[in-house]
Amino acid sequence: MSLPYAQDRHTAVEAQPAFDGRMPTAPGDLRIEAHGIAPVPEDRRYGGPGRLFTVWFAPNLTMTGVFTGTVGIALGLDFTTALAAVVLGTLVGAAPTAYLGTWGSQTGAGQLPLARLAFGRGVVLPGALQWLSSIAWDALIGLFGGDALAQLCGWPFWLGVLVMMAAQGALGVLGYEVIHRLQTVMTFALAAAFIVLATKLLHGVQPVTTGSVHGADRAGAFVLTCTIALSLALSWAPYASDFSRYLPRTTSRPRMFWCTxxxxxxxxxxxQALGLWGASVFTDQTARGIDTLLGGGALGAFGLLSVALAALCSNAMNDYSGSLALQTMGVRLPRPVAAALAAVLGFPLVLWMHAADTTTRFQNVLLLVGYWIPAFVAIVAVDWTVRARSRNGSPIDLADESSRRQPWWPAPTAFVLGFAAATPFMNTSLYVGPAADALHGADLAYGVAFLVALAVYTPLRLRLRP
Structure with missing residues (x-):
């Protein structure tokens, strides 16, 4: 019997008990999911595409997104221009995530495990980056969630973060179905909280109507704001099919795409629009800004609780996907243990970000954790397209596809070259590439990485047997 992804001895996952295990059986089965990266059998699939809307809506209602929105104003743009950049960047970044998410129902596999088809044993490279990125996102989001919880309960900052990390780790351990059910409930609760916050903003804060940058500097600030928004939405791409892998193969792919x-x-x-509007209120201490904006008391406490719950929802997904990435690298930890490990490692990173210039460190981490993703998306999309066309519309069979040996080096080569080509176009406070500097701060690294990886990998992949 051929094994999924068995291009070599490093990729035989079903032979490892740590990669298999108990699966949820139906909506509402909230027992611990021990199942790891082994594909979900078709007779164990359930659910519909509508749950993809809630699982991708609730985790983004965090203060990380709000704080990211303030960056456009900090760069000198006016509200309208910055909002246009946010909308454009978000839609461009969300489309690949929505597309990749449709693969879950077709294969029963998570996103990084599926990347074995293209990368072979070279999947260790994106696997390691995804695992590290999940820890970084724990810090980016836990920074605000822990701060809110600490202020709500009168705790020191470190204790608020510690409790937040413990709670999100527990949710990551429980797994797929618990996360889906939590996001369904939180979609309505968090949407209500942000509506209250938006109402307060509309009545108490005026947006910035005149920018402080002009000409080429304004264009550069627009592109950088667009890139930062893109990085938020695109950051979910390596997670995409992790949360659709239990959907039946017959699930409508167009509906899956649009719901996501x-x-x-x-x-x-x-x-992000909320952050743009209230940029004068939301500072490094965003939790305190919300409490002040809502007038303290019960309403302020409600706002702080919402911030903490939003962070909990998002980071549970980070820990879950991080556990699959770690297994994809070949680490034989049971999935629940791997999820808990991601939460543990995120704790010191939060403390580091909080210890000095939060704005600068936040922006640096936000950009740096995503620069590898465009090249990854280009490679796996090309590989999938070639395989799908070779089947003339028939379903992808992972066991059959993985039995077709092919060289492993083209994907890592295109991946590295895409990242290298993008380096001159990067713009962070740690490093500003010469191209970004010449373009008045415009960060085009995401687009360059995607296009170069696409140009390098496509001819290499077409020369291989399908």
Whole structure:
């Protein structure tokens, strides 16, 4: 019997008990999911595409998105121009995530495990980056969630973060179905909280109507704001099919795409618009800004609780996908243990970000954790397209596809070259590439990485047997 992804001895996953295990059986089965990266059998699939809207909507209603929205104003743009950049960047970043998410129902596999088809044993490279990125996102989001919880309960910052990390780790351990059910409930609760916050903003804060940058500097600030928004939405791409792998193969792929796109797009645009509007209120201490804006008391406490719950929802998904990435690298930890490990490692990173210039460190981490993703998306999309066309419309069979040996080096080569080509176009406070500097701060690294990886990998892949 051929094994999924068995291009070599490093990729035989079903032979490893740590990669298999108990699966949820139906909506509402909230027992621990021990199942790891082994594909979900078709007779164990359930659910419909509508749940993809809530699972991708709720986790984005975080103060990370709000704080990201303030960056456009900090760069000198006016509200209208910055909002246009946010909408454009969000939609461009959300589309690949929505597309990749449709593969879950077709294969029963998570996104990084599926990347074995293209990368072979070279999947260790994107696997390691995805695992590290999940820890970084734990810090980016836990920074605000822990701060809110600490202020709500009167705790020191470190204790608020510690409790937040413990709670999100527990949800990551429980797994797929618990996360889906939590996001369904939180979609309504968090949407109500952000509506209250938006109402307060509309009546108490005026947006910036005149920008402080002009000409080429304004264009550069627009592109950088667009890139930062894109990085938020695109950051979900390596997670995409992790949360659709239990859907039946017969699930409508167009409906899956649009539910995901709408969930990511609507939530990210809403929270970033909130940040743009209230940029004068939301500072490094965003939790305190919300408490002040809502007038303290019961309403302020409600706002702080919402911030903490939003962070919990998002980071549970980070820990879950991080556990699959770690297994994809060949680490034989049971999935629940791997999820808990991601939460543990995120704790010191939060403390580091909080210890000095939060704005600078936040922006650096936000950009740096995503620069590898465009090349990854280009490679796996080309590989999938070639395989799908070779089947003339018949379903993808993972066991059959993985038995077709092919060289492993083209994907890592295109991946590295895409990242290298993008380096001159990067713009962070740690490093500003010469191209970004010449373009008045415009960060085009995401687009360059995608196009170069696409140009390098496509001819190499077409020369291989399908």
């Amino acid at each position: 796109l709408l969930g990511i797009g609507a939530s990210f645009v809403a929270v």
